[in-house]
């Protein structure tokens with residue numbers, strides 16, 4: 001979408017679940033814009049802050065010392081009111097009132113739906129994928145994914161020590177909402193003997209119990225099972241293993257620890273590139289876009305097109321995991 005209006009001031013907000021690297025993206029947006037002569041307003045608490053006018057001027061120095069920090073200095077929220085047309089119209093009014101000509105929305109797919117609605121009523125918005133789940137179909141990568149996976153990997157390594165010592169099975173539930181990307185990669189990196197993801201329906205007998213039984217028959221004495229939260233309860237899976245195979249099993253739900261911490265190098269660099277591109281687009285009066293990574297390159301898509309895409313799980317990696325985790 002091209003608008004005729006010159007973009008003099010942009011807003012930036014973070015929305016949905018926080019993700020490590022969001023601060024690096026905010027920093028890139030603020031500094032890129034200022035270097036182009038565009039003013040920046042920071043909007044607190046996602047779309048809620050826009051509706052409640054929690055809006056502040058940002059300067060080069062207001063984003064100092066944040067590139068290494070997890071979370072988001074702008075706070076984040078899930079705002080039900082923005083899902084209604086009346087909320088979106090109020091958002092447009094607030095942008096007009098505060099002189100915001102365009103908006104960078106750092107968040108996940110839900111946040112992009114809000115950005116699309118706002119673009120459709122005349123406020124150009126550019127989405128920056130910020131979610132640990134890596135569930136934005138148009139992009140190979142989302143900000144926070146690498147840090148979350150590395151955190152999960154460190155946690156599972158610790159669980160392995162105790163599972164090994166007690167010759168137990170450790171069933172670990174990782175985040176990802178309806179996607180299994182964190183589970184798959186963490187499972188591979190930690191040598192899990194079973195990885196369960198929502199994209200690939202599993203047969204408990206064949207894909208779980210037989211696999212563990214076979215590993216046991218070839219000498220394995222402790223077992224790591226990584227379950228994506230979208231599959232169901234890790235506790236039920238541990239119970240099934242314990243009751244059917246008689247292997248002492250424990251459940252750990254990693255939870256929000258995966259959302260925190262200092263972002264990895266990859267997340268900081270990706271966030272910086274994506275934030276820069278978002279401002280570049282807005283500065284050219286281009287809105288209704290999502291910044292993305294495809295084949296390692298920075299690209300962008302219409303929000304409509306981006307939201308209609310489907311992401312699949314890396315089946316080859318899943319098969320590799322199954323082949324070697326014996």
Ligand SMILES: Nc1ncnc2c1ncn2[C@@H]1O[C@H](COP(=O)(O)OP(=O)(O)OP(=O)(O)O)[C@@H](O)[C@H]1O
Pocket residue numbers: 015016017018047077078079080081082083084107108109110111112113114115117130131132133177
């Ligand atoms: N269909 C929609 N129309 C307008 N706004 C929406 C819509 N869906 C979501 N939003 C807005 O975006 C916010 C965040 O959405 P959601 O909770 O789905 O998280 P997300 O951006 O997908 O991030 P994550 O999944 O990583 O937590 C919502 O609280 C709401 O304010």
Ligand SMILES: O=P(O)(O)OC[C@H]1O[C@](O)(CO)[C@@H](O)[C@@H]1O
Pocket residue numbers: 017108131132133175176177229259
């Ligand atoms: O912040 P909440 O409401 O606990 O949301 C948890 C969800 O958010 C995420 O952490 C990020 O989308 C998902 O992995 C998880 O399902």
Ligand SMILES: [Mg+2]
Pocket residue numbers: 016108109110131177
């Ligand atoms: Mg989402």
